[in-house]
Amino acid sequence: MLFLLLAGISCQAMAQSCPTPVLTSPKDGDVNVPVDASLSWNGVTGVPGYKLSIGLTPFGGEILPNQFVGTSLNYTPPLGLPADKDIYVTITLFFFQQGLPEIVCSTETFHTATVTVPPPCTILSSPTNGSLNVNVASNISWNYAPTATGYDLRAGTTPGGNDLIGDTDVGNVLTYNPLADFPPNTQIFVTITPRNGLGSASNCQVQSFTTGDVVALPGCTALTSPADGDPNVPLSPLLEWDPVPGATEYWVTIGLSPYTAEIANQIHFTANSTRVIEFEPNRTFFVRIVPHNDAGAAVGCQQTTFSTQLGCGPFFDPGTGELVTLNPEINLPDTLSFCENEGPLTVTSPDDVDGYRWYQLDDTGNETFLGTGVSVDITETGTYRYEAYNTVPQTGGTVECTSTKLFEVVASELATITSLLVSGQDGILRIEARVKGNGDYEYALDSEVGPYQDSPVFDGIPAGSHTVYVRDRNGCGIVSKSIQQEVVLDGFPRFFTPNGDGVNDYWQYTPPVTLAEIPLNSIEIYDRYGRLLASISPNSPGWDGTFLGKPLPSDDYWFRALLDEQADLQGHFSLKR
Numbered sequence: 001m002l003f004l005l006l007a008g009i010s011c012q013a014m015a016q017s018c019p020t021p022v023l024t025s026p027k028d029g030d031v032n033v034p035v036d037a038s039l040s041w042n043g044v045t046g047v048p049g050y051k052l053s054i055g056l057t058p059f060g061g062e063i064l065p066n067q068f069v070g071t072s073l074n075y076t077p078p079l080g081l082p083a084d085k086d087i088y089v090t091i092t093l094f095f096f097q098q099g100l101p102e103i104v105c106s107t108e109t110f111h112t113a114t115v116t117v118p119p120p121c122t123i124l125s126s127p128t129n130g131s132l133n134v135n136v137a138s139n140i141s142w143n144y145a146p147t148a149t150g151y152d153l154r155a156g157t158t159p160g161g162n163d164l165i166g167d168t169d170v171g172n173v174l175t176y177n178p179l180a181d182f183p184p185n186t187q188i189f190v191t192i193t194p195r196n197g198l199g200s201a202s203n204c205q206v207q208s209f210t211t212g213d214v215v216a217l218p219g220c221t222a223l224t225s226p227a228d229g230d231p232n233v234p235l236s237p238l239l240e241w242d243p244v245p246g247a248t249e250y251w252v253t254i255g256l257s258p259y260t261a262e263i264a265n266q267i268h269f270t271a272n273s274t275r276v277i278e279f280e281p282n283r284t285f286f287v288r289i290v291p292h293n294d295a296g297a298a299v300g301c302q303q304t305t306f307s308t309q310l311g312c313g314p315f316f317d318p319g320t321g322e323l324v325t326l327n328p329e330i331n332l333p334d335t336l337s338f339c340e341n342e343g344p345l346t347v348t349s350p351d352d353v354d355g356y357r358w359y360q361l362d363d364t365g366n367e368t369f370l371g372t373g374v375s376v377d378i379t380e381t382g383t384y385r386y387e388a389y390n391t392v393p394q395t396g397g398t399v400e401c402t403s404t405k406l407f408e409v410v411a412s413e414l415a416t417i418t419s420l421l422v423s424g425q426d427g428i429l430r431i432e433a434r435v436k437g438n439g440d441y442e443y444a445l446d447s448e449v450g451p452y453q454d455s456p457v458f459d460g461i462p463a464g465s466h467t468v469y470v471r472d473r474n475g476c477g478i479v480s481k482s483i484q485q486e487v488v489l490d491g492f493p494r495f496f497t498p499n500g501d502g503v504n505d506y507w508q509y510t511p512p513v514t515l516a517e518i519p520l521n522s523i524e525i526y527d528r529y530g531r532l533l534a535s536i537s538p539n540s541p542g543w544d545g546t547f548l549g550k551p552l553p554s555d556d557y558w559f560r561a562l563l564d565e566q567a568d569l570q571g572h573f574s575l576k577r
Contacts, residue, residue: 018103023039039077041089063077075259079172084111136181144174149195188211190207220244250289339414410474416435417433417468522535
C-alpha cells in the first residue's frame with residue numbers, strides 16, 4: 001500500500017469526517033422539491049469518490065441503490081423523482097484502495113412536490129430526429145420528460161404508423177430495444193408519448209430517422225491497462241484496450257464521474273492504445289471505449305475505472321482515521337521587517353524540508369526568482385513568496401510536494417518621543433507619549449524590560465518622577481523620556497473669581513511650598529471649544545478672565561502648561577463671577 005512507501009517522511013494530518021450538512025440542494029427538510037431536481041452535496045477534501053443512495057426509506061435504495069458517482073458533487077436522477085414522497089439520500093465517502101473502510105454519512109431527507117398536470121412531450125436522443133445512415137440494429141432512446149412515470153411508443157414506415165413497433169407501454173424507461181432490426185435504407189417514424197397518473201402528453205410530434213445499408217456493428221472493448229479497479233496508477237499512464245475485429249475507430253471518453261467527460265469527450269483513435277500526460281493525482285477516472293465502423297457504434301459498452309493515488313495527498317490512513325498530506329507545513333511569519341539604514345534583511349526558513357525557493361513580487365504580480373538556499377538577503381520592502389518542498393519517492397517516480405506562502409517585508413526604525421502629555425488632579429496623573437517614526441511601537445512605564453502595552457497612554461499614575469520607554473516591535477531598539485522633577489497639578493488653582501475685589505482676580509500657577517518650582521515655559525488657556533484664549537508667562541500676574549478685552553462668562557476652562565523638557569501638563573478650572 002502507498003502508506004508503506006512513506007515511512008520516515010514528515011507529514012501533516014487532519015481529521016476525517018462527513019460534511020455537515022451533507023446536502024446543499026435540496027437541503028435536509030426542504031418541501032415542494034421539483035421532481036426533476038438535481039441533487040448536490042458538500043465535498044470532503046482528499047476523498048477520491050462518493051457513493052449515492054436515493055430511496056423512499058431511510059438508507060433505502062429504491063431509486064438509486066448505493067451507486068458510485070466518482071468525484072462529482074451532484075447527480076440528476078435520469079428518471080426524475082416520484083411525486084409527493086419523502087426522499088431519503090445517503091452519501092458514502094468511498095476510498096478506492098482495497099481494505100480502506102467506507103464512511104457512511106447520516107441520511108438526509110426532503111419531500112417532493114405534488115404533480116398537478118400531465119407531462120410534456122419528449123424528443124429522441126438516439127438516433128436523433130433527422131439522422132441518416134442509422135444502423136438497422138439500433139436501439140431507440142429519448143430524453144426524460146419531467147413528471148413522467150411511463151412512456152408509450154410506436155414506430156412505423158409512415159408518419160404515425162405502427163407497423164414496426166405497435167402501440168407499446170414500455171414502462172418508465174428511456175430506451176427500447178426493438179425485437180427485430182429495422183429495414184435498411186428506410187425512413188422510420190417514431191412517436192413517443194410520456195404519461196403520468198394525470199394523463200398523457202398531448203400532440204407529441206412524430207420524429208424520424210433513416211436507416212442505412214445492413215452492416216455488422218463492431219463489438220465492445222474495455223481497458224486492459226490499467227485494469228478495471230486498479231489503484232495507484234502512474235500519473236502519465238499508457239492506456240491500452242483489446243482490438244475489436246471490424247472496428248475502424250475507437251471513441252474514448254474519460255471523466256471524473258460515470259456521467260461526465262472532463263478529461264476526454266469521445267476522442268477518436270485508430271489504434272488500441274494512447275499515452276495520457278499528467279493525470280491529476282489522488283483521483284478516480286471513468287473510461288468508456290466505444291468501437292465504431294461504417295455501421296455505427298458498438299452498443300452497450302461498459303465503463304472501467306482506475307485511481308491515481310500518486311502525489312502529495314491527502315491520503316486516508318485507515319490506522320488513524322485521518323487524512324495525511326505530504327506537503328510540508330510552513331512556519332514563516334506573515335510579516336518581516338528590517339531597520340532602516342542597517343543593510344539587508346537576512347530571512348532564514350524555520351522549516352526542515354528538502355528544498356526552498358524565494359521570489360519577489362512586483363505591483364502587477366510578476367515574480368523575480370531570488371534563490372534556493374535556506375536563507376535569502378532582502379533589501380527592499382514589498383511582497384515576497386516562499387516555497388518549501390519535500391521530494392517523495394513513490395511507485396512510478398519521485399514526486400515534489402510543495403507548500404507556498406506570501407509574506408510582506410516592511411521597513412522599521414527607532415521611535416522619536418516628541419513630548420509627554422501629563423494631566424490629572426489630586427495627585428493622580430495621566431501620561432501620554434507622543435511619538436513619531438516608521439515603526440510598530442509598544443510602551444512601558446518606569447521599566448525598560450516592561451511589561452509593554454499597545455497604548456501610549458498610562459492612567460492612574462501617582463504624582464512624581466516617571467520615565468516612558470518606547471520599543472520597536474521589529475527589533476530596532478528602545479528610546480525613553482523622563483519627567484525629571486516631581487510632577488503635581490496642585491499648584492494650578494481649580495477656580496478664580498475675577499470680580500475686582502482683589503481676591504482671586506487672576507488665575508496663575510503657584511507651586512506648593514513643599515515642592516520645587518516646575519520649570520514652565522508658558523501656560524495656554526482654552527475654552528470648551530478648543531479656542532485659544534490666552535498665553536501667559538509663569539512670571540506674569542496671570543489671566544484676568546477676559547478675551548480681546550471682554551470679560552468671559554462663568555464656565556469651565558482648560559489649561560496646557562509647557563515644560564522645559566517637552567512634557568505638557570493639562571487640566572481644567574472654573575471661572576466664577
